Amino acid sequence: MHKKSIAIYGRAFNASVVPYVEQLFAYLKNKDIHIYIHADFYNSLKVQYDCSSDFLMYHNHEDLPQDIMFLLSLGGDGTMLSAVSQVRDLGIPIAGINFGRLGFLASINKADMIQALDDIFAGNYTLQPRDLIEVSGNDKAIFGNENYALNDITVFRHDTSSMITINATLDGELLNSYWADGIIIATPTGSTAYSLSCGGPIIMPGSGNFVITPISPHNLNVRPLIISANSVLELEIESRTDKYVLSCDSKTEMLDRTTKLRLQRAPFQINLIRLPSDSYFSTLREKLLWGLDVRNY
Structure with a gap:
């Protein structure tokens, strides 16, 4: 049986999210899948904690394997925007775990990432094409x-x-x-x-x-x-x-x-992974505080 592969992209982040990163890699190791991690991101991780050394590496769009299931972006919306340059016109789906603040694009809350990844690996998601x-x-x-x-x-x-x-x-x-x-x-x-x-x-x-x-x-x-x-x-x-x-x-x-x-x-689109619980309007309501009485804040 062909072993599944994913790619992971990120940038340096606050030390407070290291436990979530450790939890993520432990989860993925148990899934027994190939993990291609961006080389620069891996080097920054090694400074943060004693992370595994058995990852497969990629450096940029040119050597990113085209048969991976999806690319996982770790960070905020800025990291998601940067991840677009990794995928470009390959059509590889992108999912974002929000280690930042607002999170319109990186819509998976770090506290919910295990359930979200379970859904993704089970195919319980949709792809939302986005114009550039x-x-x-x-x-x-x-x-x-x-x-x-x-x-x-x-x-x-x-x-x-x-x-x-x-x-x-x-x-x-x-x-x-x-x-x-x-x-x-x-x-x-x-x-x-x-x-x-x-x-x-x-x-x-x-x-x-x-x-x-x-x-x-x-x-x-x-x-x-x-x-x-x-x-x-x-x-x-x-x-x-x-x-x-x-x-x-x-x-x-x-x-x-x-x-x-x-x-x-642009002559290509980016495919964002969207989970059943992650609707466009629910994101707007949450991030823009729609429906809340601001007089109570």
Whole structure:
């Protein structure tokens, strides 16, 4: 019988969660499965505690086995975003155990991880495909082969207190000239992240839309705009300085204002593992405290 394999990805975390990590590896050892662990993460684990040395190693997307059942991300939502670059277009499902705080993406509570993993190994879960945004520049490669975002792509002003002007064209037609501190282009996944804090709407995954959310716009009648994920958005930046900042989830680059941007839906999706108890609306209610009387807090 072919032995099952999973991959584990994570980043350095607080020592307080080490007992949960020990519990996790003991559980997986009893399952008798191959464990491929990210080499950098393993090296950080060895500093935290005397962990096992019989793991199989992988270093990046290139040597990640394609026949693994799923990739397990240990950390918060930021770790989940980073895990996307491990899987890329392989279609490997991702599950996240939340060692962080909010946990929209890393939705498995660390106290419930054993039951959650029992469900996953029993096949008691669904896959939720999530769209990504891809960004490219007219005069240079941006972010190498990791030029996509699960949450959002954002343009910021750099090294000035003055606003920048972002001339936006949608499918070849002038949309608007945003005079603001910056602009966010978010997926439905990212609609509950930075975009939400800037007044953007919450968009359900699978709705086939992205949202453009200005950051502190000068004109208060410039509001967030939902666009089709099939559209192509082009941005040209005007600034008093020669540079602007582009972020792509957790990655950032400094670009010349001569660099024009092209944004569109990425040619692949990420598959998130969702358990029966983990519905989108229950997550919203829990994380955003919907239905609670805030006067009692």
